[in-house]
Amino acid sequence: MSGTSEPVLVVDFGTTSSSAAVVVGAAEGRTVPEPVTGAATWPSAVFWDGQQMLVGTLAERRKRSEPESFAAEFKRGLAADASVVLGNRRFRPIEQVVAMLAALRVEGERLHGGPIARAVVTVPASYGSHDPRRARMIAAAEAAGFDTVELLPEPVAAAFAPIVGAPFEPGDLVLVYDLGGGTFDTALVRIGERWHEVLGHAALDDCGGRDIDALLAGRIHIDGQEWLAPLLSSAAATPTAPATLRLGMAVTDFAQRLKHQLSDAPAVEDFFLPNAPPYRLSRTDLGTLAAPLLGRTLACCTDLVTRLGVPPSEVTAVLAVGGGARMPAVTELLQRALRLPLRTVEDPALATVRGAARWLPSSGPRRVSAQTSPEPTLPLAFPIPGGSARLLRWLVVPGQAYLAGVPLARVRLPSGALWDLTATAPGTLDRLLIPPGAEVAPGTWVALARP
Incomplete structure (x- = not known):
């Protein structure tokens, strides 16, 4: 196998968001835009409307109308693959993955102007050779219409991403710090000419950007009791009632909006409701709130390097990727605590898909x-x-x-x-x-x- 004129859809299937690129020959991959927003990332979300499965932004926009028909972060359930109820039907996580991959394939073929039969799907390094999630991801891609499916470890792909500054050299040891929306993954990677070797990896399945959103949403509930009280009293008493679910979704979306604004500003002031008082938050506040969670990611990195017996002085750099790497608190923590050169990419959320797109034509005649x-x-x-x-x-x-x-x-x-x-x-x-x-x-x- 090699990067030929055969079109290939490269997919980074994330817990909270996914992205894809079409690669043909040695040309630079073309990112597949989300059809509703035109963004390079797609929400990893589905919504069963009773007749068909909506995905991405279409699903996100319907979630408040029927919260019980909406699902996100279903990648976390791929290991057990137990079915869940969406509306009037039950769906396994693998079926939800199929729906997302099929939509990505359709838009990729629209961008390419013809059929695409081959896919490269990135997976966490924690998906070992006998992990059932590997077989299920391949089966899902085949069910989505791909004839040939290849898996690529996410840290290998990330290490191929175009980084700011000088590129890595063969032999470099790079600690990949990948803080995604739903999980945290780290891996020590040895840079090679055509293939990067994963020397070891570790992961936290309950430590991602959405977990930071949940912490912030909890604080908003506490700080905003006065103006949330009427909404809480009007919501049904049960946690699974549609009104309760809608309110929880709204507060979490508001928390995420605040967090994203703090990537570009030291402080932010925003309104949850037009008649509510302004909610103020600073980067320092968010950093303090997220500190215990980010501390776990740091411990995961240091434990990995220690377990592998690699002296920190031999690690060339830390590569920060994933949507969570946009947070200034993350980069400040890595620089202060690890005391290693920190390398970044233009858009951390797209590092994996862009790296995989660069790896494919350079992987040589396999x-x-x-x-x-x-x-x-x-x-x-x-x-x-x-x-x-x-x-x-x-x-x-x-x-x-x-x-x-x-x-x-x-x-x-x-x-x-x-x-x-x-x-x-x-x-x-x-x-x-x-x-x-x-x-x-x-x-x-x-x-x-x-x-």
Whole structure:
């Protein structure tokens, strides 16, 4: 596999927001805009209207009309994949992921002007080789209409993102600090020419930008008791009543709006309701409120480096990515506590998708040539890189002639990367020895061919 003229949709599927880019050949990826807002990020949200699943901003705009039909952060439930009720139906998290990926594919094809059959989906480094979330993400992408699906670790993608200043050099050790909307992930990555190696990783599944929003929303409830009291009294007593859910959504959205404004201003004054008094908040207030949560992310980073036995002096830099990295409190904390060079990207929220789009054409020809014998019927075996791989599909059929260098089959490595098994000389495929779905070990005879 390599960056060819075949169009590829690169997807960063996040807990609270997602983004995608169309990559064709060596050209720079084109970000897929959200169809309602035109923004580069899509809310990872769905809404079942009784007949179809709405996604993104369309879902966000309907959530207050029927809160019980709305869902967000469903990526967190992908491990158990237990169904939840949306309106009058039950949906598993994987089905909600399919709806989001299908919408991204439709808009990507509209931007490209033609069909897109191949996808690269970034996943957290915590999704290990036997983690069921890997298989479910691949299955969701296939159900969304992609024929070929490749997984790429998020910290590897982030390390390929265009950074401010000089680029990283091969051999550099980079600590990726990824504070997303729903989770925090960190990884120590060794920079390479074509592939970056994840030396170790750690994650906090309950520590993201939305958790900061929840803390701020709690403070707004306390500070605004006087003007929220009439709304609270009119809301139903049960936490799951639509009126109660609507009020909670409104306060959380207001908290998020305040937080975003503080990325550009030292203090902000805004109104929850036209007749309510102004609510004032400063960066210092927000930093104090978020300090315990951000302290957990810092401890997660230092514990990872300690566990790997890497002296801090050998770490080249900290790379801050994710939407939460926009907060000045985050960058100030990293600079003050870690005492390492801090590297940033133009838009931290798009670092993963832009890095993946840059990685794809630079990943090189991921092909391995056959090992044959001098017999009239040649057994084909391949030196699979990194150990065994799973055979996804045969690209030629018995009786079909092929030329040297032509891909015969496609395999998926444990890392999620796709490789093509190619012929070293022309021939005709005689018989298949390994069926699709089977594991292929290095040197195993996978087929017989005739010169």
